Every structure is written in C-alpha cells, then in structure tokens.
Amino acid sequence: MKSQVLHRRDRLIITTIDLIDELGIQGLSTKEIAKREEVSEATLFRHFKNKNDLLAAVLDYFAKFDEDIFQSARYRKANPKEAILFFVSLSTEYYENYPAITAIIQILDVLRYDPELKSKVETIYFQRLKYITLLVKDAKIKGYLREDTDAEAVGDIISGLCREVILMWRMEGKKFPLKERTVSALQLLLDRIFIIEGGK
Missing domain, CATH: 1.10.10.60 (Homeodomain-like)
Incomplete structure (x- = not known):
C-alpha cells in the first residue's frame, strides 16, 4: 500500500x-x-x-539531483575547468532529456514571492550558485585562475549564462541542442579566464 x-x-x-x-x-x-x-x-x-x-x-523534486551532480563534478578526477564543464554538461543533459523540468527554473522568481515557498526557492537558487562558485574557487586555489579573479562574479556569470541559454531554448521551442549550446558558450568563457598552464 x-x-x-x-x-x-x-x-x-x-x-x-x-x-x-x-x-x-x-x-x-x-x-x-x-x-x-x-x-x-x-x-x-x-x-x-x-x-x-x-x-x-x-521544488524538492526539481532540486533532488543538484547535490549528486555537484558531488560528481567536485570529486571526479578532473582539473577544475573540466569539473565546471562536467557540472554544466550533466545538468543540461538532464534538462535536455526532461525538458518540462526547465519550466521550474523559469518560475523560481515568481514562487519566491509566496511566503510559504520563499525559503525553499532561495535555498535552491543559492545552493546552485554556491556549487558553481565553489568549483570556481577551487580553480583559483589550485592556480588555474589569476589571483585577482573574483570567484563569486565568475560564478554569477556561469549561472546567468546557463539560465539564459535555457530560457532561449524554451522560447525557441527547444529547437537547438541545449547541452551543446550551453557547454560551447561556457567553454568560450572558461578559455578566456583560465590560465592555460594553470595548476599547482
């Protein structure tokens, strides 16, 4: 039963x-x-x-894979740049395979105005941002980024890039490969900010 x-x-x-x-x-x-x-x-x-x-x-259902994806990205035997790409790649692959779930990303801002849901929405949003920022901070600590790199700003940029590509994908009727477009845009960004020889 x-x-x-x-x-x-x-x-x-x-x-x-x-x-x-x-x-x-x-x-x-x-x-x-x-x-x-x-x-x-x-x-x-x-x-x-x-x-x-x-x-x-x-919201709980939406967020349940976040921790697993983050842990997989963080503890995978990869350099920090590969870990960030892996995290975004795995997330967007999940969204591409379950397109309806991306609607939840788009309503988070609306739901946060509901007093009963506000805390849960903010936890989901800031936890995701924290995951990405931790990966960027790890890259900085390991010498893959310049010392003066603002890890939080880079985390914001990566998070915003992902949300915008997902919104564009939805607005265009899911007509382009979400994972490919997101990872390609992210790769361009990371190639600009990562020190090629990097690593300590």
Whole structure:
C-alpha cells in the first residue's frame, strides 16, 4: 500500500511539472492536475495539504539531483575547468532529456514571492550558485585562475549564462541542442579566464 501511495504522489508531482510547462504557473490548478491524473481533487489533497504543499514537493523534486551532480563534478578526477564543464554538461543533459523540468527554473522568481515557498526557492537558487562558485574557487586555489579573479562574479556569470541559454531554448521551442549550446558558450568563457598552464 505504501509504495502505491508514493507512486501516486510522484505521479502528481510529475503531472504538476508537465502542466506548469504546458500552461505556466498561472494556468496551474489542482482541478486540472486531478483531471490529468484521473483522480478526484480529494485524492490529490490526501497527498498534499494544498496547492502550495504540492508546489513545495515540486521544488524538492526539481532540486533532488543538484547535490549528486555537484558531488560528481567536485570529486571526479578532473582539473577544475573540466569539473565546471562536467557540472554544466550533466545538468543540461538532464534538462535536455526532461525538458518540462526547465519550466521550474523559469518560475523560481515568481514562487519566491509566496511566503510559504520563499525559503525553499532561495535555498535552491543559492545552493546552485554556491556549487558553481565553489568549483570556481577551487580553480583559483589550485592556480588555474589569476589571483585577482573574483570567484563569486565568475560564478554569477556561469549561472546567468546557463539560465539564459535555457530560457532561449524554451522560447525557441527547444529547437537547438541545449547541452551543446550551453557547454560551447561556457567553454568560450572558461578559455578566456583560465590560465592555460594553470595548476599547482
């Protein structure tokens, strides 16, 4: 019985993500989620207290791979530049294989105005930024970047680059290879700021 409950809960989360992707956050309703899942709203509310509880679960689902991707990038036997490229490559490959999940990136700013979701949204956003910045700081410590490089600014640039390419990909109907475009743009940036001989 418990596995069926978890299965239904996960399906409701995935359907919610799909609906946000199709209709936007403004078009999302518990009635439509229940209709798509062919259950009553009462069934939905047995799994989630309310719509915000469901959105909190969506945010958890969205963020659950971040730590694994970061740890893989950080502890992989690669130089810091390769670790950054690996992190972005793995993330964008995941998004390319699950395009609907990228809708969540686009609604983070809207959801942060909800008092019940604000803390969770900010944690997700700043944790991702922290991951990237830690990889950049590691590169600086190991001598791959000049001493005067602002690691936080570079982290901001990488994070912004990724978000903008994802938005462009969505706006253009996902017509170009997301991973390829993002990694190519990132490679151009990293080639400019990394010291070629680098490393201590």
